[in-house]
Amino acid sequence: MDLQLSEEQQMIVGMVRRFVREEIVPLELNLDPDTDQLPPADRERLIVKTKAMGLYGLDIPPEYGGPEIDLVTRTLLAIEMAQHRAGLYSPCYGVFGGAGLAQLFEATDDQKERYLYPTLRGEKRGFFGLTEPSGGSDPARAIQTRAVADGDDWVINGGKIFISGADKADFGLVFARTASEKGRNGVTCFIVDTDTPGFHVRRIVHTLRSANYATELQFDDMRVPATNILGQVNRGFAIANDRLSRQRIPYAAGCIGVAVKAHELALEYVPQRETFGAPLSSRQAIQWMLVDNEIDIQTSTWLVLDAAHKAQRGDSFRKEAAMAKLVGSEAGGRVVDRCMQMFGGYGVTKDFPFERWYREMRIRRIGEGPSEVQRHIIARDILGASLR
Ligand SMILES: Cc1cc2nc3c(=O)[nH]c(=O)nc-3n(C[C@H](O)[C@H](O)[C@H](O)COP(=O)(O)OP(=O)(O)OC[C@H]3O[C@@H](n4cnc5c(N)ncnc54)[C@H](O)[C@@H]3O)c2cc1C
Structure with missing residues (x-):
């Protein structure tokens, strides 16, 4: 794998790095340390800048008006865009725009008119509804929400x-069982408007995440027209699965970005801070923490770029994406923990970003498939047919 960045990649990465350092990080000095929102005037001002940079709507395919950015470059940018306090779950506070739910690019023309285009214009927001109380690690078996055909509609209960974000969404993708079989072949994906009678946000679920709450949903005899089925009946799980694999690449990249920034702050701090008459940087215990950070960051960066290269070439990348997600989230957690330690008491205050990263990074070993599930995916790949 060639890790040398092209001139164009260096230029774009440099541009985004400067943007994060000059535009986002200074704003955070005056923001609530737990927010995921910019004041509206700053948001509008920065969107004008990202549009002028030609980088607005990074995840939107060029045929839908997005910039022509390949997946490897996009991954490098995801590493850069996470390098600030809110960067893990709110990279650059969304001022680079978003594509919303990528599955909608495969929707019918009518569905695109009703959901995709309004999302791209920033008029609608969607949620991704896969996990159920019966289990998220193995959703194909765990899904108990049921949809039954009734005339031109389907009636959903469960x-x-x-x-995430269903309390503020206008619609969402809901995966429901539509056949008696237990596995992945009996699941269908429905696009559901949140004002549909029978749709209830039962509870806001607070987690270690600073903002951007998760929710618990309940569906009571919720009627959804058959025209709102995304893809084919009983083939919805493939839609979820494809998204999960792809999503692991930027998910890992975000963890790496935070680790890079935490390590950089520690590298600035330890030569200045003295204990027992010498700078912290002169202590071998501190040097080894920095060395381990360096190794964690390098190894996870190689893995995520390898996954991005394979995905971009159209090769199978399921194992590589799982490895990147596993190593990126675990290494990122270790790096933040070591940096917090080097900063001592300051490390756990809200004057520094470590405590937010530390809390939010912990979720990353569970969200988008826990570490054990990533190992399970890798084991299935390397053992292949020999694994029963
Ligand atoms: C903040 C947050 C936001 C989320 N947002 C969304 C969202 O927007 N949409 C959505 O659909 N889901 C979302 N999720 C759900 C998330 O994907 C699940 O929590 C995750 O997949 C794990 O499912 P579970 O919590 O049911 O754990 P379980 O499936 O019950 O697993 C529990 C634990 O068992 C272990 N385990 C599981 N399988 C194995 C195995 N084969 N071998 C060994 N150990 C194993 C793992 O340690 C795992 O953490 C979110 C979760 C969080 C915390």
Whole structure:
């Protein structure tokens, strides 16, 4: 794998790095340390800048008006965009725009008119509703929400848990069982408007995340027209699975970005801070923490770029994405923990970003498939047919 960045990649990465350092980090000095929102005037001002940079709507395919950015460059940018306090769950506070739910690019023309284009224009927001109280690690078997055909509609009963942002969404993707079989072949994906009778946000679920709450959903005889089925009946799980694999690459990149920034802050701090008459940087215990940070960051960066390269070439990348997610989230957690330690008492105050990163990074070993599930995916890949 060639890790040398092209001139164009260096230029774009440099531009985004400067943007984060000059535009986002200074604003955070005056923001609530737990917010995921910019004041509206700053948000509008920065969106004008990202549009002028030609980088607005990074995840939108060029044929829908997004910039022509390949996946490897996009991954490098995800590493850069996470390098500030809110960066893990709110990279650059969304001023680079978003594509919303990527699955909608595969929707019918009518569905695109009703959901995709309004999302791209920033008029609608969607949620991704897969996990249920019966289990999220193995959703294909765990899904109990049921949809039954009734005339031109489907009637959905059941519930979901840990669904991010459904309390503020206009619609969402809801995965429901539509056949008697237990596995992945009996699941269908429905696009559901949140004002549909029978749709209830039962509870806001507070987690270690600073903002951007998860929700618990309940569906009571919720009627959804058949025209709102995304893809084919009983083939919805493939839609979820494809998204989960792809999403692991930027998810890992975000963890690496935070680790890079935490390590950089520690490298600035330890030569200045003296204990027992000498700078912390002269102590081998501190040097080894920095060395381990360096190794964690390098190894996870290689893995995530390898996954991005394979995905970009159209090769199978399921194992590589799982490895990147596993190592990126675990290494990122270790780096933040070591940096917090080097900063001593200051490390656990809200004057520094470590405590937010420390809390939010812990979720990353569970969200988008826990570490054990990533190992399970890798084991299935390397053992292949020999694994029963
Ligand atoms: C903040 C937050 C936001 C989320 N947002 C969303 C969202 O927007 N949409 C959505 O659909 N879901 C979302 N999730 C759900 C998330 O994907 C699940 O929590 C995750 O997949 C794990 O499912 P579970 O919590 O049911 O754990 P379980 O499936 O019950 O697993 C529990 C633990 O068992 C272990 N384990 C599981 N399988 C194995 C195995 N094969 N071998 C060994 N050990 C194993 C793991 O340690 C795992 O953490 C979110 C979760 C959180 C915390």
